[in-house]
Amino acid sequence: MFWIIDGIYEWIDRRLPVSAVLYRVLRDPVPERGSWWYTLGAAIFLLLIIQVVTGIFLLLYYVPSWEGALDSIIYIQQQVFLGWLVRGIHYWNMVMLIILIGAHMSRTFISAAFKSPRELTWLLGVTLLLLMVATAFTGSLLRWDQSGYFDTVVGIKIASWTPLIGPWLAQLWRGSDVIGPATLTRNFALHVWILPAGLLLIAVVHIGLLVIQGQFGSWVNYEPEPPGSPPFTEDEIASRKKLEEEVLDPRSSKVNLPARTTWFYPFHIYKEAVVTLVLFVLVLVTTVLFPAPIDEPVDPTTTTYSPSSMWFLLFEDQLLLLFPGSWLVPIAATIAPGIVITLLFLLPWLERSPDIKPSLRPQAVAFYAVIVGAILVLSLLAASRVYNYDFINSRP
Amino acid sequence: MEPSLVPDLVRRLSMALLMLFHLQFAAFIIGVFGLAVVMEFLGLLSPARPYFDRLAHGLARTSVILYSTGAVLAIIFMLVITLFWPTFWYIVIRIAFWPMVLEAIAFVLTILYLFPWYYTWDRLAGFKGAHLAMGVALVAVVNAQQAMIDVMAGYMLTPTPPTDLLRVFFNASTLPLDMHRVVGDVSFAGFVVGGYAALRALRSRDEERRRYYDWMGNAGLIAGLGFLFLQPAIGLAYVEEIRANSPGAFTAMMRGRLSWTFLVQVSFLSALFFLSALYMALQVRKSGERGVRMLTVLLVVVGLSGLLLMQPYVVGPSQGYQWINGINPIGTMQPWKYIAFGGMTLGALGALYAYMGSLRHGLRWGHLGPAGRGAQYILLMLAVVGSLMMLTMGFIRENSRQPFLIYYELRWDQPESYPTLQPTPTSQGQGSSGQAAR
Ligand code: HEM
Numbered sequence: 001m002f003w004i005i006d007g008i009y010e011w012i013d014r015r016l017p018v019s020a021v022l023y024r025v026l027r028d029p030v031p032e033r034g035s036w037w038y039t040l041g042a043a044i045f046l047l048l049i050i051q052v053v054t055g056i057f058l059l060l061y062y063v064p065s066w067e068g069a070l071d072s073i074i075y076i077q078q079q080v081f082l083g084w085l086v087r088g089i090h091y092w093n094m095v096m097l098i099i100l101i102g103a104h105m106s107r108t109f110i111s112a113a114f115k116s117p118r119e120l121t122w123l124l125g126v127t128l129l130l131l132m133v134a135t136a137f138t139g140s141l142l143r144w145d146q147s148g149y150f151d152t153v154v155g156i157k158i159a160s161w162t163p164l165i166g167p168w169l170a171q172l173w174r175g176s177d178v179i180g181p182a183t184l185t186r187n188f189a190l191h192v193w194i195l196p197a198g199l200l201l202i203a204v205v206h207i208g209l210l211v212i213q214g215q216f217g218s219w220v221n222y223e224p225e226p227p228g229s230p231p232f233t234e235d236e237i238a239s240r241k242k243l244e245e246e247v248l249d250p251r252s253s254k255v256n257l258p259a260r261t262t263w264f265y266p267f268h269i270y271k272e273a274v275v276t277l278v279l280f281v282l283v284l285v286t287t288v289l290f291p292a293p294i295d296e297p298v299d300p301t302t303t304t305y306s307p308s309s310m311w312f313l314l315f316e317d318q319l320l321l322l323f324p325g326s327w328l329v330p331i332a333a334t335i336a337p338g339i340v341i342t343l344l345f346l347l348p349w350l351e352r353s354p355d356i357k358p359s360l361r362p363q364a365v366a367f368y369a370v371i372v373g374a375i376l377v378l379s380l381l382a383a384s385r386v387y388n389y390d391f392i393n394s395r396p
Numbered sequence: 397m398e399p400s401l402v403p404d405l406v407r408r409l410s411m412a413l414l415m416l417f418h419l420q421f422a423a424f425i426i427g428v429f430g431l432a433v434v435m436e437f438l439g440l441l442s443p444a445r446p447y448f449d450r451l452a453h454g455l456a457r458t459s460v461i462l463y464s465t466g467a468v469l470a471i472i473f474m475l476v477i478t479l480f481w482p483t484f485w486y487i488v489i490r491i492a493f494w495p496m497v498l499e500a501i502a503f504v505l506t507i508l509y510l511f512p513w514y515y516t517w518d519r520l521a522g523f524k525g526a527h528l529a530m531g532v533a534l535v536a537v538v539n540a541q542q543a544m545i546d547v548m549a550g551y552m553l554t555p556t557p558p559t560d561l562l563r564v565f566f567n568a569s570t571l572p573l574d575m576h577r578v579v580g581d582v583s584f585a586g587f588v589v590g591g592y593a594a595l596r597a598l599r600s601r602d603e604e605r606r607r608y609y610d611w612m613g614n615a616g617l618i619a620g621l622g623f624l625f626l627q628p629a630i631g632l633a634y635v636e637e638i639r640a641n642s643p644g645a646f647t648a649m650m651r652g653r654l655s656w657t658f659l660v661q662v663s664f665l666s667a668l669f670f671l672s673a674l675y676m677a678l679q680v681r682k683s684g685e686r687g688v689r690m691l692t693v694l695l696v697v698v699g700l701s702g703l704l705l706m707q708p709y710v711v712g713p714s715q716g717y718q719w720i721n722g723i724n725p726i727g728t729m730q731p732w733k734y735i736a737f738g739g740m741t742l743g744a745l746g747a748l749y750a751y752m753g754s755l756r757h758g759l760r761w762g763h764l765g766p767a768g769r770g771a772q773y774i775l776l777m778l779a780v781v782g783s784l785m786m787l788t789m790g791f792i793r794e795n796s797r798q799p800f801l802i803y804y805e806l807r808w809d810q811p812e813s814y815p816t817l818q819p820t821p822t823s824q825g826q827g828s829s830g831q832a833a834r
Contacts, residue, residue, distance in 0.1 A: 318633065321633070321636055322629060322632055322633065322636075323734070324730070325730045325731070327730060327731045328730065328731060328734055358441065359441035359442055359443075360756075362752055362755075362756070363749060363752045363753060363756070366622070366752065367749070370625070373626065374626070374629070377575060377626060377629070377630065378629070378633075380571060380575070381571060381572055381575065381630070381633045384566060384568070384570070384571035384572065384637075385568070385633075385636075385637060385640075387566055388554075388556075388563075388566070388567070388568040388637075388640075388641065
């Protein structure tokens with residue numbers, strides 16, 4: 001039996017350099033200490049694949065039309081065999097992905113892994129973050145229920161406050177003067193193919209860069225071994241020797257030499273598998289316990305519905321509250337988020353000192369902490385406000 | 397009127413004074429716990445570890461000593477409220493029974509954690525991780541205790557149906573108030589610690605001590621200012637909740653009889669930002685580091701924004717400002733106060749950023765030339781202004797709901813007119829519906 005597989009493999013390998021590529025990728029030396037933290041990127045990638053697969057299954061039943069969308073969602077949820085599970089995974093996996101991308105970004109920031117020569121990896125990473133948020137956001141309209149509809153109403157309104165190009169942007173997104181069938185079609189196109197294609201493509205390049213330049217890890221990998229560390233194993237010695245040769249090779253783009261390295265396969269990939277599995281089980285459990293939401297049918301004329309933002313944009317919701325009135329609203333809508341995004345993109349050039357330890361770059365770390373803290377605080381405040389909405393509405 | 401032999405004025409004043417006093421202690425202690433843990437943690441990372449450790453240990457000692465004072469004040473408060481406001485107290489206990497139980501548990505846990513945390517300081521010197529974990533647990537329980545009190549304080553201003561426990565816990569102002577306090581406690585503690593350090597620095601004859609206290613003042617200021625940045629946004633969110641849920645209180649606070657207190661408060665806030673920026677400029681100048689010019693420009697930005705923020709909206713005709721019907725065109729909230737808030741916080745943020753840059757290159761501690769002495773006096777002023785600001789905020793919150801004790805539900809002068817909230821033998825365990833009272 002195995003000889004058949006072996007034969008096919010050899011046949012292919014003589015025509016495509018599969019072995020060479022696999023050797024390059026799998027027998028890569030990676031930093032050893034702290035490597036549990038370096039599993040997040042792979043977990044994101046694998047969960048992203050799950051997202052694509054569940055998305056394809058949803059597409060088998062989903063109807064992207066004004067009349068049919070919500071019904072098809074309800075049909076998937078209630079009638080289709082395991083439809084609730086697939087839809088639930090697609091929903092909760094999105095939640096998990098956004099959290100993980102935030103965590104992965106924070107880990108690479110704190111590690112200062114974005115510094116030369118990994119600026120491009122960081123730039124693509126920020127792009128991935130934005131694409132992920134956009135994908136999740138456009139997905140919510142596809143339900144074509146009240147919450148998705150009003151998310152989009154608010155989102156398009158926010159876009160319309162972009163200085164200079166706002167009205168044009170809003171028109172482009174809506175596809176007509178009001179939110180209607182054209183808007184649904186455009187969101188559908190964005191959500192199922194334009195944005196995910198960008199996500200996958202850029203993610204592959206992002207990871208490709210990692211293979212080419214080698215994993216940086218973090219400062220712990222460049223400090224002297226702590227006293228009492230176990231002696232180097234054979235794998236560690238071999239992997240470090242290989243890395244040394246690669247770093248010395250003038251044609252190679254690898255630059256850093258961690259104190260202790262190990263093979264990507266089988267050691268690091270094992271950790272990645274464990275972490276991804278645990279996270280996916282978490283998604284499954286959540287799916288079983290909490291069905292993915294479906295709201296009332298769309299009613300643009302409602303006077304009683306209190307729209308609330310999607311959870312990962314609650315901070316923006318709160319910002320809008322803090323900057324009321326036509327003078328100030330662009331600050332909350334686009335200027336403040338725009339500044340933060342620009343700072344993120346420019347980070348590798350704003351922070352050019354070669355220091356990597358957080359305690360040696362207190363300014364950058366403090367700034368990052370302030371922004372993350374502000375996002376958390378604003379989100380919590382918004383959540384508390386939204387929770388009390390229906391009570392306010394019932395007040396005499 | 398509640399039956400009482402004690403005159404109203406005495407009953408109200410005794411509560412007000414006791415609470416304002418208690419708040420200063422409680423806020424400071426809770427903030428100091430947080431600061432101590434943060435400083436101990438920073439000590440692990442920083443090359444200036446001995447200083448961080450010494451500061452953290454000193455803070456812990458202070459908090460242990462003060463804790464009993466704060467607790468005694470709280471107990472006196474319980475006695476006085478039971479004696480002077482029995483009906484109100486009874487009603488509050490009925491509505492907020494569970495928050496109170498949790499609060500009591502958190503209180504006991506705080507005491508259980510506090511003493512081991514302090515007394516194992518030296519013994520666990522080799523196990524900083526374990527000691528830090530104890531500190532984090534202490535900070536968690538003491539903040540949990542505060543959060544439970546915020547449930548009650550929040551409820552009194554933005555009540556919900558008392559039968560729904562979840563809504564009582566997460567009533568509209570619990571979270572904004574709690575965040576405002578968590579952040580404010582640390583900020584306040586930072587400024588007070590800075591002021592204390594300044595006193596010691598000014599009075600130290602010994603070079604080494606002066607260096608330490610100079611550095612400690614700077615640490616206090618960074619904590620005080622760093623946490624202050626979040627406060628305007630949280631405060632604004634808090635006020636928006638009050639506006640949406642208890643509009644009358646909002647009107648009283650911002651447009652009515654208490655609107656002058658808002659100006660007092662933003663004046664204190666402006667002073668905090670301005671003095672902080674001034675301190676940083678002076679410290680950098682004393683050390684002869686680069687960046688003084690940048691800091692001076694930012695200082696001017698912060699100062700001008702502060703002046704703009706303090707502008708009253710209505711300037712009475714009788715005061716001779718008759719130019720535009722007694723209305724001050726730059727006293728409006730939108731856009732002027734927003735611009736002022738923005739200029740002030742961004743200016744101070746820039747100053748802090750520049751200052752931290754100088755810190756990295758190494759400021760010289762301890763040499764108190766004229767600029768150095770000036771910086772110490774600024775720290776003292778900051779501590780005083782911070783304390784006054786705490787008093788103002790307590791005053792505003794308590795007074796905005798007058799004449800209610802619980803907004804809409806219970807007036808302090810006529811509790812008997814809210815029959816549904818009265819304790820009756822028949823409504824056992826049911827709680828009473830605030831909705832019905834209206
Ligand atoms: C779809 C989203 C993303 C995927 C699939 C992804 C995937 C990965 C993977 C597999 C790695 C190597 C393992 C690891 O360090 O975890 C990695 C590394 C890295 N990622 Fe991402 N990433 C994503 C988003 C981001 C974002 C949002 C950022 C930052 C803005 C970012 C910045 C980086 C950097 C700087 C590295 C290099 C780390 C090092 O060399 O130690 N990535 N990414």
